[in-house]
Amino acid sequence: MLSIYNTLSKKKELFEPINPREVKMYVCGPTVYDYFHIGNARSFIMADIVRRYIEYSGYKVTYAMNITDIDDKIIKKANEEQSNYKSFAEKYANAFFEDYAKLKMKRADIYPKATEHMEDIIEMIESLEKKGYAYNVDGNVFYDVSKFKEYGNLSGKNIDDLISGARIEINEEKKNPLDFALWKKAKSGEPYWDSKWGKGRPGWHIECSAMSCKHLGEYFDIHAGGNDLIFPHHENEIAQSVVLNDKPFVKYWLHFGFLNIENEKMSKSLGNFFTARDVLKRYSAEAIRLFFTQAYYRGPLNFSDELLAGAEKGLEKFENLVDKINLELSKNQTNRVIPEIDIKQYEDKFIAAMDDDFNTAQAVAVIFDFVKEVNRTIAENENINTEFYKKVKLFLERTAVDVLGIINFDVEDKSANKDLDVNFIRQMIDKRKDAKEKKDYALADKIRDELKALGVELKDSKEGTTYKFVK
RNA sequence: GGCGCUGUAGCCAAGCGGUUUAAGGCGAAGGUCUGCAAAACCUUUAUUCGUCGGUUCGAAUCCGACCGGCGCCUCCA
Incomplete structure (x- = not known):
């Protein structure tokens, strides 16, 4: 209540x-x-x-x-x-x-x-x-x-x-x-x-x-x-x-x-x-909202660039998971394991927090705890069924998106350089892959640095290299 | 002067009588993974909650005093 x-x-x-x-x-x-x-x-x-x-x-x-x-x-x-x-x-x-x-x-x-x-x-x-x-x-x-x-x-x-x-x-x-x-x-x-x-x-x-x-x-x-x-x-x-x-x-x-x-x-x-x-112009809406929700609405709250930057940093944890979920959802992997995760427990805690005079700070803590458990689960299991990601997304949508507005699942083009050609990025990634296979790490790192300078950040994983636009 | 809010780790900030030998985020340190990065995960980072008393079997949490910060009393979110 x-x-x-x-x-x-x-x-x-x-x-x-x-x-x-x-x-x-x-x-x-x-x-x-x-x-x-x-x-x-x-x-x-x-x-x-x-x-x-x-x-x-x-x-x-x-x-x-x-x-x-x-x-x-x-x-x-x-x-x-x-x-x-x-x-x-x-x-x-x-x-x-x-x-x-x-x-x-x-x-x-x-x-x-x-x-x-x-x-x-x-x-x-x-x-x-x-x-x-x-x-x-x-x-x-x-x-x-x-x-x-x-x-x-x-x-x-x-x-x-x-x-x-x-x-x-x-x-x-x-x-x-x-x-x-x-x-x-x-x-x-x-x-x-x-x-x-x-x-x-x-x-x-x-x-x-x-x-x-x-x-x-x-x-x-x-x-x-x-x-x-x-x-x-x-x-x-x-x-x-x-x-x-x-x-x-x-x-x-x-x-x-x-x-x-x-x-x-x-x-x-x-x-x-x-x-x-x-x-x-300097911070995302989600970072601003996260910053506000981390404090009790009735009390005073100090504003500074340092504090907003901290919120923006904290948001990256959400964004990385969102990227991962969006990627997995596009694959539709069935006949795989669905790891157990007690989402109900998190939802109950979220509700208890918000029911207590909109204790958003507590509610946000529940979201961070949830994200941590999801990340741990992803790290500990291989071959995860897409169904798992759907469940995770659903919970985050109901709470962190629809209520708090601190997460955004929509793919936004954050690229500062809108003219960047996606095919060009793909080519560079392929070129770097070759370099890596030939153990020409100097070239591989050079390509990565060049893309970074253009606002494209590369991430290597077992499943290949992904990229995202950064400011 | 009246009314109200507030003082918790390096910073921000929950908790408001026992489930907490104090959540979560940022920062910092170490580790796992990796060619290196990045991400993610693991570990460490408040024996203590402005100060001093009191109540209680038990207090950051209740009471009193004191110290400090802020707001409203005028348009203001």
């Missing part, structure tokens, strides 16, 4: 979805004003794994990730570039989808955009106003936090402490410094939508309440996001949705730890970030 740490109760809880076979999940997506960084990627990837594991567990998951395509930063940056906010946001939304796919994340079922839900948002604000939880000050509409008794439950804060805190902005229009904007009046030149309060745009928090409600319902199973969203974003969403729907909002709240650089939070404002796009 799966248990999940719920930020709301600050405990691990047994996962029991509202509907027995179906899970509704909402993840706070990007504000499309820039490329997302590798820290953002950690949240998205871990959310992706949570979703995939729940699917693996037998549930149907409806997964929604919002795209915030109107907000202050978008307007500001679009202005700086002298472009229209709409095409500006679209450009980065497209970039988001590209990077998202490159990181091997499974597409959400729906990507609601704020600008496409204006009617729902406005309706919600009107309704909040009607219920007495919102007030209009000259075209700016605020949520009256003092009216909502449970405010602070998620983040473990209480209103009095927050008020006495010195870091809250002073805004003359607000009754209470904690009140937050539901509707922002448009300044001249800013994009706007018409409403009963005048021309303006929605505050950030209301869009998630509106879109999650519309696409997942008033009360749904999982809402996830980075740690920094707990307060005020998610707290505010709760305040809005609970009042509007008069029922609880979300059953399980999941929050992801930060990715740090030298023990400091990676963030746009600190400037210490790498875009996912740039990191992907």
Whole structure:
């Protein structure tokens, strides 16, 4: 049975979805004003794994990730570039989808955009106003936090402490410094939508309440996001949705730890970030995912080149096995031995690990243990039946591919030199074989070195020489 | 100041009361195989879990104090 740490109760809880076979999940997506960084990627990837594991567990998951395509930063940056906010946001939304796919994340079922839900948002604000939880000050509409008794439950804060805190902005229009904007009046030149309060745009928090409600319902199973969203974003969403729907909002709240650089939070404002796009130029998606899965999703994690390189190295162990499996599968050898391997045991361990609040580090360890046993079995047995490789592949596909996304069975052309002719490689291998038979090792090594320089690595085995492309 | 996270080998990181005289990965050392490589496999690499006390038959795991790192409280994954 799966248990999940719920930020709301600050405990691990047994996962029991509202509907027995179906899970509704909402993840706070990007504000499309820039490329997302590798820290953002950690949240998205871990959310992706949570979703995939729940699917693996037998549930149907409806997964929604919002795209915030109107907000202050978008307007500001679009202005700086002298472009229209709409095409500006679209450009980065497209970039988001590209990077998202490159990181091997499974597409959400729906990507609601704020600008496409204006009617729902406005309706919600009107309704909040009607219920007495919102007030209009000259075209700016605020949520009256003092009216909502449970405010602070998620983040473990209480209103009095927050008020006495010195870091809250002073805004003359607000009754209470904690009140937050539901509707922002448009300044001249800013994009706007018409409403009963005048021309303006929605505050950030209301869009998630509106879109999650519309696409997942008033009360749904999982809402996830980075740690920094707990307060005020998610707290505010709760305040809005609970009042509007008069029922609880979300059953399980999941929050992801930060990715740090030298023990400091990676963030746009600190400037210490790498875009996912740039990191992907140097490391494979699988290495990035392996790196993230080797740590607990809730804790902080340091990012460095050295660490990523280590993950990339660890991945080679998988890749070599994958190459071997693909090769064997192409042969279809029957009437041979099928060595015994207790796959069930590994699957049980994998499930036990993931069931324990998505302990991916443990799950990855199970995969490494499995791979080690498979390699040992291959080394110790000759004439292995293809059936064995099929079983091994099936297990890896179900776990390391479909859930964790750290292994890839598809043959990818990693060659830096795409013009290399395969026939040429074959010829060189044959030539080297002759040289080896004549014990002309100097020539054999020279050929191997030359191919290596072209990005082709040779491997000799009893069954002949194989090659693979390397970066 | 309030709330929360965190301190385990050279590095990263699981474990959170007995099944562990502490998983897994990277790195390092030795070995098997090989003409040599590469890969793979085998062996070694924490008598110890920030420090000091306490609870317990038993603690890395619970409690207390102390020391250190980080985050949120303002937009932020």
